[in-house]
Amino acid sequence: MPELYFDQIRYLSLTKIPWVTLVDLIRKSKNIGESTYSFKTSKWSPLPLRVVLLTFVMIFGVYVCSVYLKQISLQKYPVDISFSSEKTKLSCNSHDIPPEEIPYVHFPQPKTFSRTECSCTPVRYFALLSMQRSGSGWFETLLNSHPNVSSNGEIFSVKERRSNITAILRTLDAVYALDWLSSASKNECVAAVGFKWMLNQGLMDHHKEILKYFKSKGVSLIFLFRRNLLRRFISVLANNYDRRAKQLNGTHKSHVHSKEEADILAQFKPKINTAVLVSNLSQVESTTADCLKLFNTTRHIILYYEDIISNQNVLQQVQEFLRLPVRNLKSRQVKIHRRPPSEQILNWDDVYKSLNGTKYEHFLHQRDYVT
Structure with a gap:
């Protein structure tokens, strides 16, 4: 009970x-x-x-x-x-995209505008890694002549954007979200978006975090360097001089669009300090090798300025690398230094003696421009 x-x-x-x-x-x-x-x-x-x-x-x-x-x-x-946030990506996935390409295909949803009918147009992310006076400015104008490419220039030339890794990643997010406004910004049907990044603009200082970002976001890298480091050195010295002298009507120009302007800038002949010339060339060579080593686990392509000039097929390879429809790429820029090094260096005899018999001897005779 x-x-x-x-x-x-x-x-x-x-x-x-x-x-x-x-x-x-x-x-x-x-x-x-x-x-x-x-x-x-x-x-x-x-x-x-x-x-x-x-x-x-x-x-x-x-x-x-x-x-x-x-x-x-x-x-x-x-x-x-x-x-x-994945609904658009899931709804836009195409059976035509190979499985190995999926990490590099994106469907960004920008905050500043609507992609409307192009919301399902896949976008590839890329970064152009280079050094000053290696032809990167000219090459970028070639890329931007493609109707479906937006390469937003040297965005990390502004120090505040590379002051720390947080600022760097925030800038990268804006670029790849299509929310970075520049003269290169295309319409909503862009198929490849990126920018130009110099090695001395925070890239090497924060390489671990940046590499992780590139791999997680599926960013493809385009390495662009110059084989003839002596010619690059001439261009660096001449550009630094014009930065002070402003030879074109009181205006400094790193790139020109007429032969007349190019001839004016080419009149300056730098005097090279031969005591440190070999070490300077070696340092540039080492920096290039370090960059390739640090980022070699990414999806990438390696280009050289001289190859682009002498072989038009290189531009086709780049477009195929970015999975773009192949177009005839053009640039309005005009090359400044077209003469051989012997006619562009004030103390040529000293430079010749300094490099003759070294591994850089071939720079004395190598040409990168075909008239």
Whole structure:
């Protein structure tokens, strides 16, 4: 009898029935129990209690189910939110894209404009890694002559953008989200977006974090260097001089668009310090090798300025590398230093003696321009 009594209390308390009703039920069940176990004959039937208990069980079951369903709906909501940013990518995935290409295919959703009908046009991310006076400015104009390419220039020439890794990554995010506004910005149907990054603009200082970013975002790298480091050195010295002299009507120009302007800038002949010439060339060579080593695990292509000039197929290879429809790329820029080194260096004899017999001797005779 006591066990039955307490079981009834425990069960009915779980149903959250008002206490007044609960007490009445307990009293009734107690009296029923006493009548059941008494030696006196009773005509009481247990059917009413069973009906009441069955009703309570049904009510409690409905309550439990409603609470459970609410919990499920609350759990599902954040899952939908977490996948909302991927809806466009999932809906735009094409069976024509090979599995190995998927990491390099993107469907950005810019905040500054809507891609509208081009929202499912895949976009490739790229970065052009180079050094000053290696033909990167000219090469970038070739890229931007393609109707589906936006190469946004030397964005990290501004020191604030490379002041720390946080600023660098924030800038990269803006570029690859198509929210970076520049003269090179194309319409919403761009198929390849990137920029030009000089090795001395924070790239080597934060190479670990940047490499991780490139690989996680599927950024393809284009390395552009110059084989003839002596010619590059001439261009660096001449450009530094014009930065001070401003030979073109008081304006400094790193690149020109007419032969007349090019001839004016080419009149300057730098005097090279031969005491440090070999070490300078060696340092540039070492920096180039370090860059290739640090970023060789990325998807990349290695180009040389001289090869682009002498072989038009190189430009086709670049477009194929970026998975672009091949076009005839053009640039309005005019090369400044077209003469051989012997006619462009003030102390040519000293330079010749300094490099003759070294591994850089071939720079004295090598040409990179075909007239």
